[in-house]
Amino acid sequence: MKALIAVLILLFATNAAAQERAPSEAERAARAYMAEYSAANWSGMAPYMAEDFVLIDRTNPDPGFAPEHRSPAATLEMLRRFGEENGVIELGFDFPTVFESNGIVVFQGHVNMYAAPPGRDHAIRWRTEQVTVLTMRDGRVVRHEDYANYTAATMTRVDRPAGR
Secondary structure, three states: OHHHHHHHHHHHHHHHHHHOOOOOHHHHHHHHHHHHHHOOOHHHHHHHEEEEEEEEOOOOOOOOOOOEEEOHHHHHHHHHHHHHHHOEEEOOOEEEEEEEEOOEEEEEEEEEEEEOOOOOOOEEEEEEEEEEEEEEEOOEEEEEEEEEOHHHOEEEEEOOOOOO
């Protein structure tokens, strides 16, 4: 009986170690891209974008927002404008669940935007659930899809950071 228990423990430990696998090339590149996106480092995202890159955000309720941006240049222009108009300091993603399957990397968690909008005497923290799905090819993002729960978002006024 002790031998059976030892074998079961060994099998369980081996299985658990196998599940803690090293991330794939696609996942490593996707995580690097998302780190730049989280930091609102738009230029830092560019090297990870494929030439035929597309960003899709169909959950954004703003009627003036185009839900699809094709090409790195068009997407980066939109993100820079968004960042400047809203005083974005960081998007602050917290994605405790990340997995890759067949070149698609899924991030699930929250966006925690910190921004100091121009002309206001305060900054804001904006938080909601978000899922980001990245389709990868040869270490680059081909398709970036954001799904945010805008109806459940919370916004808190905070002190404006010095110098902003």
